Amino acid sequence: MRIVAIINQKGGCGKTTTSINLAACLARLGQKTLLVDMDPQGHCGVGLAVPEEQIERTIYDALIDPSDGRVASMEEVAWQIATDFDLAPSNIKLAGFEQVFAGRAGREDRLATALNTVRDKYEWAILDCPPSVGLLTFNALKCCDEAIVPVETGYFSLHGLTKMMETLEVMRKQCNKEIMVRVLPTLYDTRTKLAREVLSELRSKFRDYLMESTVNFNTKLKEAASFGQPITEYDPGSRGYKDFVNLARELMGHRPVEIETTSAENMGLLSRPAELVQRAKQLAQLTNYQFGRGTIPAQPVAQPTAQPTVQIAQPAQAPAPSPAPAPVAAPRLAALDPRTVNASDNVTITHISPPPVMQISPKSTDQKLSEFYGVKKIGDDVIFAVNFQDAKKVLVAGDFNNWMPVSTPMASGMRPGMWVAKLPLPPGRYRYRLVVDGKWMTDPNNKYVETNEYGELNNVVEVAA
Ligand SMILES: Nc1ncnc2c1ncn2[C@@H]1O[C@H](COP(=O)(O)OP(=O)(O)O)[C@@H](O)[C@H]1O
Ligand SMILES: [Mg+2]
Incomplete structure (x- = not known):
């Protein structure tokens, strides 16, 4: 002591x-x-x-x-x-x-x-x-x-x-x-x-x-x-x-x-327009992740033979028009009144404006969304995306934040129940768990796990160099 x-x-x-x-x-x-x-x-x-x-x-x-x-x-x-x-x-x-x-x-x-x-x-x-x-x-x-x-x-x-x-x-x-x-x-x-x-x-x-x-x-x-x-x-x-x-x-x-x-x-210091801009940025990011924008997720290096569970649409599969907005983002975007967004905030929201003609059946949208959950590397960031419909607060804790969940709250995603964290993790092997409304749990969308000293399962993510 x-x-x-x-x-x-x-x-x-x-x-x-x-x-x-x-x-x-x-x-x-x-x-x-x-x-x-x-x-x-x-x-x-x-x-x-x-x-x-x-x-x-x-x-x-x-x-x-x-x-x-x-x-x-x-x-x-x-x-x-x-x-x-x-x-x-x-x-x-x-x-x-x-x-x-x-x-x-x-x-x-x-x-x-x-x-x-x-x-x-x-x-x-x-x-x-x-x-x-x-x-x-x-x-x-x-x-x-x-x-x-x-x-x-x-x-x-x-x-x-x-x-x-x-x-x-x-x-x-x-x-x-x-x-x-x-x-x-x-x-x-x-x-x-x-x-x-x-x-x-x-x-x-x-x-x-x-x-x-x-x-x-x-x-x-x-x-x-x-x-x-x-x-x-x-x-x-x-x-x-x-x-x-x-x-x-x-x-x-x-x-x-x-x-x-x-x-x-x-947050209180943020004016409403600034909040909206922040939200818009978030949605814009998510839209980009979902539709690939030409980025290809890295494969986990731990299991070189394993395929990532999620295939983000490749340019070849994705409808070409650029910008390519996500239809599912539209209902949320409607709540964002562009008039309240301060032009001086220097954020382009045009690429997440209501979608042009791009037909995606509800099934394929759902499919894409369910495929989106999990962990993947996009650019320099590692994206954690999980689905907890009724959760009020979802945090992620792991080797990258000294297992302090409070330092990494997940942001609510583009659709109800979706929670996302974007972490700029350097290459390496990280163990993590989720804390959903105060309860520690394993990420159900990441099949890579190992047992910890408490007999529970830690998720594992390996970030390639
Ligand atoms: N970092 C801080 N920021 C704002 N208020 C503080 C901070 N540290 C102490 N206070 C406030 O100052 C007052 C005195 O602090 P306290 O910790 O009771 O001092 P001490 O125990 O040395 O008498 C308390 O009202 C406390 O809430
Ligand atoms: Mg005292």
Whole structure:
């Protein structure tokens, strides 16, 4: 178990936000994580909607001696928040810890002793410290392997940080152990000159300590806390989510990934015409895929003898007129009023306008559509197309996105029930699965599968060079 203390004596610099969302993201990445609230204000419980009146045992009960009352086990204290994510909550009782333990031997090792009992149960313990450097923080420092100091990229932050680093050094010496201390810039607002200056100052002054990750100011993080949810639940398309996934990945020793932000917050910025243009682009792409446009899908290299299940119409078979629109696109296109499309958006939608004379019987259209589902390489992209009629959300997770479905939502396709993802995958072998309305499943349109360690089937796609 790796123990990470989130420490800063300054309040409001994002300790609790970092603790909650880092823990949630580690858990989302499959790491069994315990979040320990060492602040008597109990903000972790509030930010994760643990009903205060139902909290019978807190971390305080796991830290005390039998002479102080009944000692609780960590198992009794922990609340399950999500898969692989537990919280050891606190409340105001913890404020009495310092007084109760004043003058007692071993008072700074209480947390270490409590966490030792669950060392094999969790891969990570994240400790949310109070905004002070008293006995509670000392307990956290005493047992942690590393400390993260969130620093708000604001006016007084640099002065406060220098003091905090000095204090940490004094405490570290008292603890008589090595602790890796790192600074995490938080509440970073790219739009303000001050924040940019503070960040560059941080880079020059604390270069060796600075984490690669930065947590941007993102109102979704604030909202998530007020709704009692980690960002993984509240808005996995937000920038806040992306920042915390990258922070978790950095701790795990991975490089950051570019996660597309797809939240309503970003969509909200799109004017309706822009949305329509986006939709039009999507439809245009799909139309192109379906009718080949002269592109020939690559064959999976894993099974050199196997034929792709889908034959995209070759130029020889496809009716020649160019552009060749798909009849099935027409009903959807009718909903797109070209008049609302802003000319300055620089999108040509003429090639997906209602079809010219091109007779394709309904049967052959259906046939082509059913043939379209599956995975194939078109140009530099790999297209995943699946059919789930009643699904509300379809995601794809695999080797290409670290098995994080939330980073790759599929877009709804050109007809009801169709979901499509277009990924620019470099040549290689990828395993993947689908997540349909929260349920993991095998792609029924890709017959190439292999068993995973859970005894389920992963789909396999090999992208040729
Ligand atoms: N990256 C962020 N973007 C927007 N708001 C944030 C961010 N980080 C923290 N906040 C908000 O700032 C306030 C203080 O953050 P908090 O995590 O409670 O700090 P601390 O635990 O250090 O006192 C909270 O209202 C929180 O929602
Ligand atoms: Mg806090």
